[in-house]
Every structure is written in structure tokens, then in C-alpha cells.
Amino acid sequence: MTTTPTSTAFAVTEVAERAPVEKIAALLENPGFGNLFTEHMVQVDWDRGTGWHDARVVPYGPIPLEPSAAVFHYAQEIFEGMKAYRHEDGSVWTFRPERNAxxxxxxxxxxxLPELPPTVFLDSIRELVRIDEAWVPEYGSGETSLYLRPFMIATEEALGVRPSNRVLFSVIASPAGAYFAGGLTPVSLWVSEQYVRAAAGGTGAAKCGGNYAASLASQAEGIENGCDQVVFLDAQEHRYVEELGxxxxxxxxxxGRVVTPELTGTILPGVTRSSLIELAAERGLQVEERRFTIDEWRDGVASGEITEVFACGTAAVITPVGRLAWNGGELTMPGSHELSLSLRQELLDIQYGRAEDRHGWLYQLV
Incomplete structure (x- = not known):
């Protein structure tokens, strides 16, 4: 476990009237996911002449932007996704935030966009959680957490295709219930054959909104075909499995082999992904990061060689895959989810402080 004192100086402007403890407790009984937000947010400005400045905590609310702000016209923005977890002793921790930075x-x-000093990134998260700690769900309330959303946007008021001379970094927080409110259920996946998520040399390895916007049409297509998520293939040959949305x-x-698509520059390098690679290897499993074709997937399931398929990410942690569908066919995944469920439990136990943090992955916020 890592602890680091806050070093960035924040000017703090609290809301005029804090929400009563009783109201917060009632809201945390069923927070959903991404629907409810805490009372404050962090903001730090950047301009080309001064660099990063004016770190502050302010009441959560609208961000004033001119209609000509660069983010609206050229999509110059990025973001991260993290969680803060309450431990049994009341302390609050997050998971591998250095990787997010x-x-x-x-x-x-x-x-x-300008790079943000990692110390400012970490201090911003610590400061927001310190001020809005009451919004972190209690230990023992299921898979609840405080979801943290750091983001950076171009704010310069000017038209013209060039990097913005002014930028805002901000962090907001959202109490989150279990991602699968009705219990963990294997997801069904639709193979996107018309659309691709990213191409070589593009922004696939960056966490930017444009990648997600580009996935929405195929996501809608998947839903129309009775699937929960979409599988994207490579842009060049349309053979290699990349990632979900x-x-x-x-x-x-x-x-005993575990295969995951290698990071080719078109796949987002997930923090959960890298953690699972380490945990699987520690169990004696041979982990292969390589290109993996959709035909290997279909043939491996049909022959019985592939015994489990699962997806991972910050929000859902790990979810087993139950069905794969495409234009003209579908395939049911093997029913055993022993490894995925076991890895999921191991990761959650580390995050919530129920198991030893032997890797030093946890970072104390409060």
C-alpha cells in the first residue's frame, strides 16, 4: 500500500450548504452508476505561457465555456476512470492511480494536450475525496465505490485546427453501486463487421471521447441484434479481435494458456487488464499477449479448446462472456466461468482491503 501526502496547494470554495448526512445515506442506498455526483469538483487551468496554475476545489456545477471553445469543434479532450474504495477501518483507497496518471x-x-504532472493528478484525486468523503459508500455495502472521473478539455475560444492554447483539467466524482445491479450475468457480444473502433496511427490507445462516440453506432447495431456489447476487429484485415467498446x-x-489481444496501438491499455495478466501469471498460467483472430475464437470454442472468455474494465471489473453473435450466426460460450469469477474475487478483495496488497497497488486517499 502506498501513501503520499498532498503537496499541491488548492484554493477551496465549499458549497454554501452541505447535504445532510441523512440525505447522502439515502442516496447511497441505490446510487446506480454515473447518475449521481458529489458536491465538489477539482479544476486546474493551463495556458501556453504560464503552464499549470490555479488549482482549486469548487462546488460541482456547470463549466462556463464560449461557443467557440476548441473542445466543441475539434474534440480535443481526454479522460480517465478510477474508483475509491472504503475499507473496514473507514479509510479510503484507490487502485493503481499512478497507471491512470x-x-x-x-x-x-x-x-x-499538455502533460499533467503526476503529483498534481494524484493530489487532485486526494483533495476531492478528502472534501467529499461522506459520499464514499460504507464498507460492506456490496460492490459500491466512489467513481472518479478526471478529464482534460481544450478551452481556448478560437476556430482553427491547431492545439489549444488554453486547457482545463478537472475531476468529478460519482457514487456507484454494483455495475451489475441484478447480479453478475454473462454478457452477449456482437461482432462489428461494418464499423471499426480504431486504425493504426489513430487514437485507439488514447482514452478520448472520440473513440467512444465512434463506437455508438455499432453499439446500437448490437443492441438491435439482442447483444449487450460490441466486439471490434482490426481496421486493416477485419480478422483480429481488438476490444469491446x-x-x-x-x-x-x-x-492453461490465457490469451489477450496484444497492445498494437489500436487498443486501450487497461489498468485492470495489466493487473489480471500479473494475477494470472502468479497462478502458473501461461499468459500470451498476441494478435488473436475471430476465427480462432469461433474454432476454439467449437472444439472445446477455449474454456472461458471474459472481459474486464474499471467499471465492471470482470464479466464473463456468454454468447457471441454476428451476421449469419452465433455461438454459445462454455458455461464454466471458474477462472474469471475467481480472478474477479481476488481483485475485489485487494481493492476493498480484504486481501494482502502484495503488489503495492493500493494508494490511500483518506
């Missing part, structure tokens, strides 16, 4: 800066470089994929073979 690294990925934010990787995304910033790709979108021609917001999750990475894993395949378990009967001989």
Missing part, C-alpha cells in the same frame, strides 16, 4: 499523459501527447478481452484455453 501515466495513461492520461499518454493520451495527452496523442491529442496534443470499453473493455479488454481474455481467452482461457484448456491447457
Amino acid at each position: 501515466e495513461r492520461l499523459n499518454s493520451s495527452a501527447r496523442r491529442l496534443a 470499453g473493455m479488454n478481452l481474455f481467452f482461457l484455453y484448456a491447457d
